[in-house]
Amino acid sequence: MKTILAKEQLHLTVQRLACQIREDYPDLQDTVLIGLQPRGVFLSNKIAQALQQLLPQQTFHYGKLDITFYRDDIRKELHRANKTDILFNIENKNVILIDDVLYTGRTIRAALDALVDFGRPAKVALCVLIDRRFSREFPIQPDYVGRSIDTIVSQKVKVHWLETDEQEYVELLDS
């Protein structure tokens, strides 16, 4: 077991990701945030909160997307579906997809399929807390990265959030 991001670093990383998004989309005009259920939402909540503090006058749309029904492993195993909550139009908007860990890219593949069922965004960008490099099974790359790490298949990245795990840090587990 190895800690990748301790609590304080995790906090700083979230702040940096919010600043980077703000840098590219200064007033968040025509920009929406969408967190991926279930565990990407803990990160997107924090990024949305950080952006709101950076831009207190600004209102922007923030939604949650569940990709269960779009998974490519449905015939292997069913997963419990979570709530999708996108109560705004994404047509011609810049969409920032937010998830905790980017690994094979299969979740993001499903998310892109799900997303276009809500409309035709002008642009989709991907923001992740942890990028497990060299593990991709689809040609998908992140635009905003908290921390890039090199891992092998047998290892697991576990992101702990206050909401469910009572502690906040990211660790690499050997199994």
Add this chain to the structure above:
Amino acid sequence: MALSTKHLLGIKDLHKEDIELILHTATQFKEVLQRPVKKVPSLRDITIVNLFYENSTRTRISFELAEKRLSADTINFTASGSSAAKGETLLDTVNNILSMKVDMVVMRHSASGAPHFLARHIPAAIINAGDGINEHPTQALLDAFSMTEKFGSLKGLKVAIIGDIMHSRVALSNIYLLNKMGAEVMVAGPPTLIPPYITTALGVKVTYSLKEALQWCDVANVLRIQLERQNQPLFSSLREYNLSYGINRRLLENLGKEIVIMHPGPINRGVELDSDVADGPFSIILHQVENGVAVRMAALYLLSNRNA
């Protein structure tokens, strides 16, 4: 995460956790149905036959729409106009259809137990869309979904099922489900239409007074008189039935409390429900129909994985 059964033959075979999983999944599908593109690709590798040996409007359309919203391929079979009329047996018909690479069977039949018989003989997953006077599980699930939507939970909810209990598969499925989920059930109707096992085997309260049932309940699930299943006169006339057991607006307004009216359809207006109730503010009948698609999507989705 999966259901404990490979088929949906009846609520009787389900665990409480199965029911909760179906209702939870249905909530997510209901959101899908509000999207600009109202479908998901989950079942695009699945072919489903809708095998209807008995008439149906709502259930058949609802299943077909649910299948299409899940991207499944569907074929429809109705007994009239098919080789069943030439004397082909149920099992032969189904085996012939399955040889064309069909994965799931949705089936309605006038014989109680027909889907259970099929489940013993064919490899495909079967969903019972109503078998005789036995069960109609997806109706009970959509009723439960509609009640949960309205009241938040089924636990402790007082549900009166009113009318032809004896011939109603909707009543039986609802009683099984409500018992499992901790709701209280009372049935009301003429004594000739209430079988004795309702109290002895299912532990349900019985009253012959419509007023008492309405006074007691939070929800009244009103059933149609199933004349097609009655082969002897069990009450004198529909007119008399309406006078004793028909629900009208005045009756509801004099209760001194608000109750919710449900009906599985088709309604016989002026018999069990008057139009001012069926179309009135207490009725959630059309919500039930809307929720039916989401609930059936959940059942199909959760059963589509039996070969995994």
